[in-house]
Amino acid sequence: MTSPAESRPRDGGIEAVLDRSGLAALVTALQHRGRTVIGPTVRDGAIVLDELDSATALPYGWGVELEAGTYRLVRRDDGAAFSHSAGPQSWKSFLHPERVRQWSADRGPGGGLTVREERPQAVSYAFLGVRPCDLRAIRILDLVMAGGRYPDPAYLSRRTGAFLIAVECTEPGATCFCVSMGTGPAADAGYDLALTEVVDDDGHRFLCRSGTEEGADVLAELPRRAADDATRTAAVLGVRAAADRMGRSMPPVDLRTLMRDTLEAERWDDVTARCLSCGNCTMVCPTCFCTTTEDVTDLTGDHAERWRRWDSCYDLDFSLLHGGPVRSSPRSRYRQWLTHKLGTWHDQFDSSGCVGCGRCIVWCPTGIDLTEEAHALHREASGSQDAP
Amino acid sequence: MHPPEPPAPAARPRLGVFKFASCDGCQLTLLDCEDELLALAAEVDIAHFAEASSDAAPGPYDLALVEGSVSTPEHLDRVRRIRAESRHLVTIGACATAGGVQALRNYADVEEYLATVYAHPEYIATLATSTPISAHVRVDFELRGCPIDRGQLLEVITAFLSGRKPGIANHSVCFACKRRGNVCVTVAHGTPCLGPVTHAGCGALCPTYGRGCYGCFGPAATTNLPALIPVLHRDGMDDEDIGRFLHTFNVADFTAVEARGPGVTGKEGTE
Numbered sequence: 001m002t003s004p005a006e007s008r009p010r011d012g013g014i015e016a017v018l019d020r021s022g023l024a025a026l027v028t029a030l031q032h033r034g035r036t037v038i039g040p041t042v043r044d045g046a047i048v049l050d051e052l053d054s055a056t057a058l059p060y061g062w063g064v065e066l067e068a069g070t071y072r073l074v075r076r077d078d079g080a081a082f083s084h085s086a087g088p089q090s091w092k093s094f095l096h097p098e099r100v101r102q103w104s105a106d107r108g109p110g111g112g113l114t115v116r117e118e119r120p121q122a123v124s125y126a127f128l129g130v131r132p133c134d135l136r137a138i139r140i141l142d143l144v145m146a147g148g149r150y151p152d153p154a155y156l157s158r159r160t161g162a163f164l165i166a167v168e169c170t171e172p173g174a175t176c177f178c179v180s181m182g183t184g185p186a187a188d189a190g191y192d193l194a195l196t197e198v199v200d201d202d203g204h205r206f207l208c209r210s211g212t213e214e215g216a217d218v219l220a221e222l223p224r225r226a227a228d229d230a231t232r233t234a235a236v237l238g239v240r241a242a243a244d245r246m247g248r249s250m251p252p253v254d255l256r257t258l259m260r261d262t263l264e265a266e267r268w269d270d271v272t273a274r275c276l277s278c279g280n281c282t283m284v285c286p287t288c289f290c291t292t293t294e295d296v297t298d299l300t301g302d303h304a305e306r307w308r309r310w311d312s313c314y315d316l317d318f319s320l321l322h323g324g325p326v327r328s329s330p331r332s333r334y335r336q337w338l339t340h341k342l343g344t345w346h347d348q349f350d351s352s353g354c355v356g357c358g359r360c361i362v363w364c365p366t367g368i369d370l371t372e373e374a375h376a377l378h379r380e381a382s383g384s385q386d387a388p
Numbered sequence: 389m390h391p392p393e394p395p396a397p398a399a400r401p402r403l404g405v406f407k408f409a410s411c412d413g414c415q416l417t418l419l420d421c422e423d424e425l426l427a428l429a430a431e432v433d434i435a436h437f438a439e440a441s442s443d444a445a446p447g448p449y450d451l452a453l454v455e456g457s458v459s460t461p462e463h464l465d466r467v468r469r470i471r472a473e474s475r476h477l478v479t480i481g482a483c484a485t486a487g488g489v490q491a492l493r494n495y496a497d498v499e500e501y502l503a504t505v506y507a508h509p510e511y512i513a514t515l516a517t518s519t520p521i522s523a524h525v526r527v528d529f530e531l532r533g534c535p536i537d538r539g540q541l542l543e544v545i546t547a548f549l550s551g552r553k554p555g556i557a558n559h560s561v562c563f564a565c566k567r568r569g570n571v572c573v574t575v576a577h578g579t580p581c582l583g584p585v586t587h588a589g590c591g592a593l594c595p596t597y598g599r600g601c602y603g604c605f606g607p608a609a610t611t612n613l614p615a616l617i618p619v620l621h622r623d624g625m626d627d628e629d630i631g632r633f634l635h636t637f638n639v640a641d642f643t644a645v646e647a648r649g650p651g652v653t654g655k656e657g658t659e
């Protein structure tokens with residue numbers, strides 16, 4: 001906790017308090033800077049991510065009740081805008097869209113081919129309401145999509161310069177486990193601005209601190225007041241309390257080792273009996289990045305295009321080689337997913353592939369819960385009575 | 389060595405569209421390709437398409453699109469004749485790929501139906517079952533749906549014209565639903581949805597409009613229907629409702645996977 005005398009947060013940024021009109025001014029200021037502002041809004045009975053015309057589109061007064069396989073929007077009487085988690089999309093939908101054209105080709109009258117590589121138009125995004133787990137997920141995607149020798153141009157065109165406004169968590173969902181994964185509920189780094197929403201007798205406000213120079217510049221433009229101790233204390237306590245109210249947890253073991261040592265566990269049969277291979281878990285996961293290639297031609301055969309589309313390890317055709325799919329059994333597909341997320345991701349990218357957001361738990365139609373599966377694998381491996 | 393002969397101007401491939409026991413809706417999809425119809429007519433010679441023209445030319449055909457199921461004794465011969473006259477045979481729609489809604493008869497007594505429906509059942513020649521075309525002849529590709537999707541039909545025709553594999557996914561409707569950015573009607577609204585076990589192809593049309601998928605593309609390439617039953621129960625369906633939900637246009641295919649646990653259904657585009 002910062003001491004009362006401090007007017008600046010530890011990391012050297014600036015700090016201030018915004019009220020609802022300050023938040024509205026933030027959205028407008030970003031739009032004036034030419035940015036497309038994406039944030040949470042209510043649509044079709046859920047809090048989705050979409051382009052915001054203004055801050056009035058934010059889900060003020062809406063919360064969610066979550067369980068494995070169930071999501072319900074509920075009214076909140078505190079008017080909070082960011083008391084929700086685990087919506088059906090993640091920032092991946094914007095940074096790594098489900099469908100990207102990679103090149104097109106035309107055959108001329110003489111039979112010669114002209115191939116045009118797609119030059120993605122740069123998009124200037126501002127993401128409002130990035131939860132700490134999702135901040136980490138974006139960092140993971142950065143590594144996957146742009147960290148190697150061949151950075152993906154489509155990803156870079158959307159990611160480069162994106163302005164990230166984190167919102168720390170004060171209201172974790174029943175399916176959240178960021179504490180187990182070390183990703184939240186406080187925002188540590190990687191944001192331009194970080195907000196903590198406070199609603200108490202002193203009113204509805206947002207403690208705002210900058211993490212970059214651009215963040216500080218934007219904050220300096222907004223109607224704001226100096227950060228006061230009462231707001232700081234409420235913010236810190238709110239986030240601290242959230243850490244103690246996680247809906248889920250992972251077994252307190254090295255998950256990478258657990259995955260490595262349980263490849264032949266009976267539990268895989270148990271979960272396979274419940275898994276539909278429907279792919280929802282991978283589509284909603286903020287770090288699942290796998291794609292397939294789709295080549296299309298027109299009727300004349302003179303015009304061809306290559307598209308990249310989201311795919312999933314649950315798709316039978318995902319592992320199709322000559323002769324058939326490598327992972328033809330649903331058991332092998334579920335196991336591939338979980339062991340990659342929690343285990344082999346470490347070997348590949350030096351981190352866990354799971355950030356503890358809980359989306360895959362909520363949006364699985366049959367309510368398969370990876371934390372429960374990890375606990376069960378741990379119990380089976382150790383013969384212990386560890387309860388989830 | 390002689391230089392290669394310049395290729396003779398290629399004749400346009402000949403297309404035939406044929407109908408068995410069906411409602412004509414899938415053929416109509418071809419006529420619905422309004423914007424592309426002229427381009428298609430420029431690329432292929434539409435030799436036989438009774439719904440569009442009574443001028444039916446005899447085979448052979450380079451590509452036969454076959455709609456409808458085999459349900460009369462006369463169909464048995466006809467389907468073999470069409471196969472023999474066609475280089476590629478593609479079946480279109482749930483009747484042709486799964487026997488259609490008329491396959492409900494496969495689980496009932498046809499004689500009883502005949503006696504109930506017709507004043508003179510002796511005039512009716514029918515088979516006891518309604519079966520997909522692939523139960524009788526080799527099929528090069530099965531395009532699912534009741535009715536089929538326009539874009540997918542064009543993709544299949546285009547693919548056969550250029551000699552490549554059609555880009556038709558075999559996964560569940562949920563893939564398309566999530567790619568489209570929909571809010572899941574099962575998870576968020578408690579609406580029963582067959583999307584998790586249904587073959588993609590419609591672009592998740594029903595969930596996009598807030599209702600559950602009712603399985604008109606039949607089972608996906610890999611399903612686990614028993615795992616979905618408790619979810620349907622939770623969302624208010626009893627066993628009878630579930631039976632009605634599953635036993636429609638693709639009754640035969642869903643019945644085949646109903647009791648089967650997680651696994652591959654064989655319901656992929658190519659035979």
Ligand code: SF4
Nearest residue numbers: 285354355357358360
């Ligand atoms: S595996 Fe599940 S909980 Fe972990 S990041 Fe992906 S969606 Fe979130």
Ligand code: SF4
Nearest residue numbers: 275276278279281364
């Ligand atoms: S774990 Fe759930 S969401 Fe994922 S494929 Fe299986 S049933 Fe679908």
Ligand code: SF4
Nearest residue numbers: 562565572573581583
């Ligand atoms: S609405 Fe239906 S098709 Fe869409 S994700 Fe949910 S279960 Fe799948």
